[in-house]
Amino acid sequence: MSDLFETQNEVTQDDCDMYAQNLLKGSVIPIPWQGFHSYTVQSSSGLIIQFRSKESPFDSSTTKLAKQVHGDLAPATTYHGLMPNSSVSVWVMEIIAGVGYMFTASTITIAKLDITVTDFAKWVSYIIKSICAAS
Amino acid sequence: MSTSLPPRFTKILENTQKKIGLITGLVPWVLTHQDLSGMNILVDPDTGHITGVVDWADATIEPFGMALWGLESVLGCSGPNGWSYFGSDPSYSYFGSDPSYSHFGCNPSRSRALFWKTLLTEIKCIISDKCRYAVNEVRTLVVLHRYGFHWENGTWNPVKDTAYLDVFLKDEIKLAEESHKLEGTE
Numbered sequence: 001m002s003d004l005f006e007t008q009n010e011v012t013q014d015d016c017d018m019y020a021q022n023l024l025k026g027s028v029i030p031i032p033w034q035g036f037h038s039y040t041v042q043s044s045s046g047l048i049i050q051f052r053s054k055e056s057p058f059d060s061s062t063t064k065l066a067k068q069v070h071g072d073l074a075p076a077t078t079y080h081g082l083m084p085n086s087s088v089s090v091w092v093m094e095i096i097a098g099v100g101y102m103f104t105a106s107t108i109t110i111a112k113l114d115i116t117v118t119d120f121a122k123w124v125s126y127i128i129k130s131i132c133a134a135s
Numbered sequence: 136m137s138t139s140l141p142p143r144f145t146k147i148l149e150n151t152q153k154k155i156g157l158i159t160g161l162v163p164w165v166l167t168h169q170d171l172s173g174m175n176i177l178v179d180p181d182t183g184h185i186t187g188v189v190d191w192a193d194a195t196i197e198p199f200g201m202a203l204w205g206l207e208s209v210l211g212c213s214g215p216n217g218w219s220y221f222g223s224d225p226s227y228s229y230f231g232s233d234p235s236y237s238h239f240g241c242n243p244s245r246s247r248a249l250f251w252k253t254l255l256t257e258i259k260c261i262i263s264d265k266c267r268y269a270v271n272e273v274r275t276l277v278v279l280h281r282y283g284f285h286w287e288n289g290t291w292n293p294v295k296d297t298a299y300l301d302v303f304l305k306d307e308i309k310l311a312e313e314s315h316k317l318e319g320t321e
Binding site: 033035038052056058059062063065066069070072073074075077093096097098099100101102103104105107108109111112113114115116117118119120121122123124125126127128129 | 182184192205
């Protein structure tokens with residue numbers, strides 16, 4: 001489970017769930033893997049809401065830049081202010097299809113690994129190309 | 136770090152430290168993901184295609200190559216018996232007779248070669264050898280940085296278990312040993 005609720009006492013998990021439900025006008029469930037300093041839920045309407053502690057602040061310009069550079073590979077992210085009377089920030093992101101690579105370990109094959117590695121290389125080359133185009 | 140790691144890393148650390156200013160000036164600085172791990176790289180489980188990369192929260196502008204340790208997380212994964220690579224070439228025997236790894240029969244060299252081949256085919260602009268060398272040096276630096284320390288009792292400490300470093304810096308260790316031997320015979 002998320003460590004957000006151990007590292008601050010301004011908001012509880014219930015607060016966050018309620019806030020997310022109100023914001024998205026629908027039910028939400030926590031995603032199965034949670035990162036540090038944040039709590040993330042998923043809505044039935046296809047959006048992700050992330051609550052982040054001030055220990056790990058998000059910067060709108062960073063997420064905007066990531067989207068700009070990486071296009072469909074990076075989720076569109078919008079800032080929704082702070083939770084009432086707290087320093088916990090609220091972020092809404094679009095859901096990207098797929099599962100974390102490490103969770104596919106049991107079903108991986110050489111053919112699939114080759115595809116992933118090739119995609120990774122294409123992605124890096126895309127970054128290099130955009131650098132070349134810019135300079 | 137140089138005092139706590141085994142001597143086989145000394146040369147690599149010295150080189151990296153000496154060249155850090157030079158190499159970070161040679162490569163372009165780009166938006167760099169801070170945790171490009173198997174958790175944040177999303178794939179289609181049926182095809183293997185990468186569908187997205189999440190958690191850009193802490194991304195910063197850094198020398199190109201600083202996220203290349205993420206490639207390692209695509210080439211293998213950390214399981215109950217430690218780090219292991221995917222693949223099936225039994226000729227790859229880096230882990231020797233360690234039974235916990237042998238059944239994976241891994242071949243990261245082949246995957247890494249596929250990565251560079253695809254990359255070089257894709258990029259139309261030519262990268263100088265100097266720049267490619269610099270990117271590799273950045274990779275060494277970031278591998279040392281990521282896998283050379285662990286979080287314990289509230290601080291970052293140099294690792295005692297060098298399993299990751301040994302795997303990820305295999306080529307660099309070999310090179311350092313060869314140059315050491317050469318120096319010894321002169």
